[in-house]
Amino acid sequence: MSVMTLQKTLGDGAVLAKRNLIKIKRVPDLLVFSTMSPIMFILLFAYVFGSAINVPGIGYREFLIPGIFAQTVIFGATITGAGLADDIQKGIIDRFRSLPMSRSAVLVGRTTSDVLNNVLVIVIMSLTGLAVGWRIRSSFLEAAGGFLLLLLFAYAISWIMAWVGLIVPSPEVVNNASFMIIFPLTFVANTFVPTNNFPSGLRTIANWNPVSSVTQAARQLFGNTSDKAPAPKDWSLQHPVIYTLIWVVLLLAVFIPLSVRQYKRSASR
Amino acid sequence: MVDVIRATGLVKKYGEIRALDGLDLAVPEGTVLGVLGPNGAGKTTAVRILATLLQPDGGSAEVAGFDVVRQPGKVREQIGLSGQYAAVDEYLTGFENLDMVGRLYGMGRRRSRERARELLERFTLADAADRPVKTYSGGMRRRLDLAGALVAQPPVLFLDEPTTGLDPRSRTDMWEVIVELVKAGATLLLTTQYLEEADRLADDILVIDHGREIAHGTADELKAQVGGERVEIVVGTRADVDVAKSVLAVLADGDVVVDEHTRRLTAPVKGGAGVLMETLRRLDAEDIAVLDVALRRPTLDDVFLTLTGHAAEVEVEAEADTKKKGRGKEKKAAPAELEETTAR
Numbered sequence: 007m008s009v010m011t012l013q014k015t016l017g018d019g020a021v022l023a024k025r026n027l028i029k030i031k032r033v034p035d036l037l038v039f040s041t042m043s044p045i046m047f048i049l050l051f052a053y054v055f056g057s058a059i060n061v062p063g064i065g066y067r068e069f070l071i072p073g074i075f076a077q078t079v080i081f082g083a084t085i086t087g088a089g090l091a092d093d094i095q096k097g098i099i100d101r102f103r104s105l106p107m108s109r110s111a112v113l114v115g116r117t118t119s120d121v122l123n124n125v126l127v128i129v130i131m132s133l134t135g136l137a138v139g140w141r142i143r144s145s146f147l148e149a150a151g152g153f154l155l156l157l158l159f160a161y162a163i164s165w166i167m168a169w170v171g172l173i174v175p176s177p178e179v180v181n182n183a184s185f186m187i188i189f190p191l192t193f194v195a196n197t198f199v200p201t202n203n204f205p206s207g208l209r210t211i212a213n214w215n216p217v218s219s220v221t222q223a224a225r226q227l228f229g230n231t232s233d234k235a236p237a238p239k240d241w242s243l244q245h246p247v248i249y250t251l252i253w254v255v256l257l258l259a260v261f262i263p264l265s266v267r268q269y270k271r272s273a274s275r
Numbered sequence: 276m277v278d279v280i281r282a283t284g285l286v287k288k289y290g291e292i293r294a295l296d297g298l299d300l301a302v303p304e305g306t307v308l309g310v311l312g313p314n315g316a317g318k319t320t321a322v323r324i325l326a327t328l329l330q331p332d333g334g335s336a337e338v339a340g341f342d343v344v345r346q347p348g349k350v351r352e353q354i355g356l357s358g359q360y361a362a363v364d365e366y367l368t369g370f371e372n373l374d375m376v377g378r379l380y381g382m383g384r385r386r387s388r389e390r391a392r393e394l395l396e397r398f399t400l401a402d403a404a405d406r407p408v409k410t411y412s413g414g415m416r417r418r419l420d421l422a423g424a425l426v427a428q429p430p431v432l433f434l435d436e437p438t439t440g441l442d443p444r445s446r447t448d449m450w451e452v453i454v455e456l457v458k459a460g461a462t463l464l465l466t467t468q469y470l471e472e473a474d475r476l477a478d479d480i481l482v483i484d485h486g487r488e489i490a491h492g493t494a495d496e497l498k499a500q501v502g503g504e505r506v507e508i509v510v511g512t513r514a515d516v517d518v519a520k521s522v523l524a525v526l527a528d529g530d531v532v533v534d535e536h537t538r539r540l541t542a543p544v545k546g547g548a549g550v551l552m553e554t555l556r557r558l559d560a561e562d563i564a565v566l567d568v569a570l571r572r573p574t575l576d577d578v579f580l581t582l583t584g585h586a587a588e589v590e591v592e593a594e595a596d597t598k599k600k601g602r603g604k605e606k607k608a609a610p611a612e613l614e615e616t617t618a619r
Contacts, residue, residue, distance in 0.1 A: 014381075021378045029366040032407060101362035101423060104326050106351040107379040 015108040022102075022115025023122070026089065030123060040085070040123070041130045044078040048131065051198060052138050059199055063234025071131075071140040072152070072224035073197030076217055078131060079160035080188055082124040086116050086164040087171030087180040095176055110266045117164040124160050128153060143229030152227030155250060159220045162254045165261035172268040197221050201238060213240040216253040222246035276303040279339055279431055279462040280325060286333030287320050287486070294320040296486035297334070302464055302479075307457055309477025310466040311575070317486035318466035319359060322435045325464065326356045339431055355424030359436040363419050365409045369400050372408060373422055380427040387426075394422040398452065414445030421452065432456065432463045438472060450475060470575030480575075482582060489582050494575065501573040501581045502543070503528075506551055509539045511564035516540070522557045526550055538566075 030037055048071065056066040093099045093112075102112050132140075142149045171180050194211055195201070195218040201209050212218055223246035225231050237243040280302040287295040295317045302308040310318050323329040325336055327347035336343045339353040363372050370391050377387030395404045398418040403411060408419065417437065424432060437453065438446040453476055457463060467473050473480050474494045482490040482497070490497055506526075510519050516533060519540055523531045527542035534540075544550045551570045558565055 018379055021375055025364065025367060025371075025375055028371065029364075032366045096365075097358060097360040097362040098364055100328060100356070100358055101376070102379070103328050104351060104354065104356040105376065105379045106348060106381065111379075 011108065015111050015114055018107045018111030019114030019118060022112055023119040026116060026119035027122060030119075036085075037123070037126070040078075040082060041127055043081075044074055044127065044131050045134050047074050047077070048134050048138060055198070061200060061232075061235050063232030064230065065139065067135075067139045068141065068230045069200075069225070069235075070198065071135040072228055072230055073195075073221045074135075075128060075131060075156055075224060076159070076195075076221040077188075077192040077197055078127060079124045079156050080163050080192060080217065081184075082127050083120060083160045083163035084167050084180065084184040084188065085123060086120045087167035087174070087184065088177045089116055089120070090168055090171035091174055091177040091180050094172070109270060110262075113165075113168050113262075113265050113269055117161060117168060120164050121157055121161050124157055128156065140230075144227060148227045148229070151247075152224045155220060155223055155227070155247065158254050159216070159250060162257035162261075165258060165265055169261050169265040169268055172265060191215065192217050195221065196243075200235060209238075210240075213238050214242050216242075216250060219243060219246040219249040219253070223250050276305070278302060279304045280308070280337070280464055282321070282325065282334065282336035284334035285321065285324060285331050285336060287317075287324065287329065288332050293486050295324070295331070295334075298483065298486060298488060300464075300481055300488075302462055304462050305457075305460050306478040307463045307465060307476055309473030309480045310464065310483060311468075311470065311473045311480055311579075312466075312483040313468060316483045318483065319435055320486070321483075322356070322433050322464065322466055326354055326433050327351055328356075353429055354431045354433060355427070355429040356433045357417075357421045357424040357435065357437060359439055363408050363416055363423065366407055368405045368407055369395055369411070369415075369419050370404045372419060373426060376423045376426045382427070390426055394425060398422045399448075412445075414441050414448065417441060417445070417449060418452070421449070425456070430460075430462060432461050434463065434465045436466055436468065439468065446472075470579060474575050482579065484583050490578065497575065497578045498573045501577045503572075504544055504547060505541050505571045506544050506554055507539060507541045507567075507569050507571050508554065508558070508565055509537065509567040510558075511538070511566055513538060515563045518561050519558060519563055522561060522563075523554065526554055526557075541571075544570075 051070050051074065052067045056070065059066050061069045090099075090112075093102075099112065108114075144152075167180070167184065170183065171177075174180055174183070194208060195215045196212065197217060201212045201218070204212055219242050222237055222243050226246065231237070237246070242249040278301040280300070282298060282300045285295045285298040286293065298317065298321055300308065300310070300321070310321065312318050320329065324331045325338055325343060327343050327350050330344060338350045341349040341353070343350050364375075367375065373391035373394055374387050377390050378384070380387075382390065392401075392404070395401045398421070400415060400419060400422070403415060408416060411419065421434070421437065424434075434453070438449050441449065450472070453463070453465070457476075465473070465476060478493065480490075480492065480494055480497060481488060490500065492500075506523070508519065508523070510516055513535070516535065516538055520531050520533055523540055523542040526544060528545045529543040531540055531542040548570060551568070555565065555568065
């Protein structure tokens with residue numbers, strides 16, 4: 007890609023990201039929904055399950071919050087798919103495709119605005135977390151790295167969802183499908199409980215699940231770990247930052263080209 | 276004149292169905308081609324291929340000298356597309372929609388804003404400019420969509436059924452806008468199900484069905500294929516019908532058709548208005564009360580019926596509305612309307 011095309015892609019992408027953000031402003035229901043559910047999760051898990059779950063050496067709420075962060079930003083990434091499917095259904099993608107604009111700008115704009123949406127969601131969740139007793143016990147840089155890794159991971163998931171959004175027949179399908187896939191994906195992991203007592207097959211899956219590694223990485227970077235509850239011995243959780251970054255690179259390398267190719271082909275329905 | 280849009284042998288298949296089956300078309304610079312056909316005839320498919328949204332399975336097409344398959348980027352710089360379903364963002368305001376399109380055409384921030392305001396003014400949307408499009412009526416959305424296609428003043432325009440689903444008032448407004456565009460020199464390909472629309476806006480009409488051309492020519496040429504003019508009169512009483520028939524028979528260029536029930540007589544004629552005048556003079560001399568009279572040329576409805584063996588059925592309801600608006604056109608005056616009403 008030449009510098010000129012890259013510049014055009016980023017410029018057009020910014021125009022479209024702005025368009026998507028205006029929509030969040032005009033339809034606050036979207037934001038309310040995407041922030042209310044994590045707040046609800048924090049409160050339910052902290053006070054209902056928290057009373058029964060015991061993580062050695064650390065308060066459950068501190069253990070829990072990074073897990074909920076991970077789950078929530080992944081759900082936040084699904085907006086990418088629903089948004090694109092909606093644009094196709096409404097025909098506005100036809101307008102974009104008939105313009106002399108960058109071929110990948112619609113996707114760049116969409117994934118960018120969804121990351122910005124996730125930033126907002128993380129801020130709200132962090133405040134809720136602080137209110138129920140979560141604390142960052144590391145340095146500022148480490149904590150910033152933790153947030154960045156969560157967003158980066160969500161960004162990669164966004165590109166999977168972009169591809170999904172371009173191949174499904176309607177936005178509702180994205181919502182249903184992502185619910186069916188993301189719920190198990192985020193529960194068969196160390197997000198809400200330690201994996202030690204999982205049945206062995208499930209434990210292996212959970213420990214190599216990238217949702218576990220991004221959660222483990224966030225816990226480490228926020229200082230929400232304890233020596234009394236060491237991470238499982240699997241390489242993925244011993245090197246959670248690297249393992250997560252490998253996933254991010256892999257997902258982007260596969261789904262960016264796949265989505266761009268699908269975008270060029272997709273027709274309005 | 277140079278053909279700005281040219282397609283040769285376009286084929287598009289969806290499984291077994293051939294949406295386009297070897298379609299040829301050409302639009303000389305500064306003219307309007309009306310592509311006319313019922314639902315599913317392949318009109319939208321043809322537009323989508325020419326606007327680079329769809330790849331043809333066969334044939335080739337050029338727009339403004341660029342190949343739609345090999346140089347789609349170049350084509351996109353030359354075209355404006357306004358589709359059947361208004362492709363505007365409901366949550367943005369009218370202004371934001373046009374500004375966004377301007378920026379995506381590569382205009383600078385200031386130029387893009389100026390242009391957006393200019394277009395909103397021209398399409399009488401200035402008052403609604405800063406309201407979300409959600410609050411717009413169907414006609415307003417269509418105008419905004421068309422404005423979107425004009426942001427960069429592209430020399431070639433594709434309008435895919437620009438008035439489908441609009442109320443008669445909005446349709447007439449849209450026609451005025453289109454007529455202005457053509458006056459300003461745009462080359463335009465317009466698809467429509469409305470025969471009257473093609474008649475009124477297009478220099479050249481291509482009638483298609485099942486992805487193939489079934490007729491091609493000016494509105495007059497197509498009508499000539501079907502037959503010449505007819506005089507139609509409606510007399511006041513049953514008793515007058517026979518006398519009127521004998522009067523018409525003298526002047527007619529063929530058999531006089533009588534509908535006893537509606538007391539309507541139709542006769543093919545040669546000589547246009549002169550024959551009509553003569554008919555009236557003679558009827559007057561016989562002291563026959565004439566309720567309605569018209570010189571009727573075949574409409575494109577007749578053309579369609581003759582060419583395809585089926586009427587453009589999608590037409591009926593909306594057409595009844597537009598006819599009332601189209602009174603300025605002599606050839607489609609009262610009898611056509613009468614037919615509509617008696618047919619029900």
